[in-house]
Amino acid sequence: GDSVTQMEGPVTLSEEAFLTINCTYTATGYPSLFWYVQYPGEGLQLLLKATKADDKGSNKGFEATYRKETTSFHLEKGSVQVSDSAVYFCALREGGGSNYKLTFGKGTLLTVNP
């Protein structure tokens, strides 16, 4: 079945450092890929998405490129801020019709220190 593997945390960085969180996936077809973010005490929010190979999703300074050849969707940010401290989830979606089931990775906790 479908699965998502993301790097284990926790990840601790200093403000303005470069961030990479690795994500690879296994899927039978051509899934859509997502990064969700969960701030402390809140539900998940969609951060960015890519629906086909070579698409780049971007939002709030974060970027991720859908690489079909390496089945990867790594999250990057050039300069992190304290406010980026959160748990980041990589996810994929297969299937069509009117329902969309997401398969999530286990999450990576990011802490950014001033």
Next chain:
Amino acid sequence: NAGVTQTPKFQVLKTGQSMTLQCAQDMNHNSMYWYRQDPGMGLRLIYYSASEGTTDKGEVPNGYNVSRLNKREFSLRLESAAPSQTSVYFCASSVAGAIEQYFGPGTRLTVT
């Protein structure tokens, strides 16, 4: 526009007790979902409802039942709670055919 709301925020149950977690959305979404989040496990889908009047099992449905009461509301029931059901429960919704799911703030449930 409140988005997705969940009640209660916190709950403590004894083994064998029952309870219902409530979820409502005001975005006119067709599809709704229940997930559980456990440390080191990510989110796992319990049940989902593609549209009003339909429900389907997800990855971990055992011990749970759901009701899609109407288009707005989707409840999750634990008939006989067990310590293994201690978790944070999230409800989510999406427009049919859309990519993005919108999540509620979660219910933290402890079963002793």
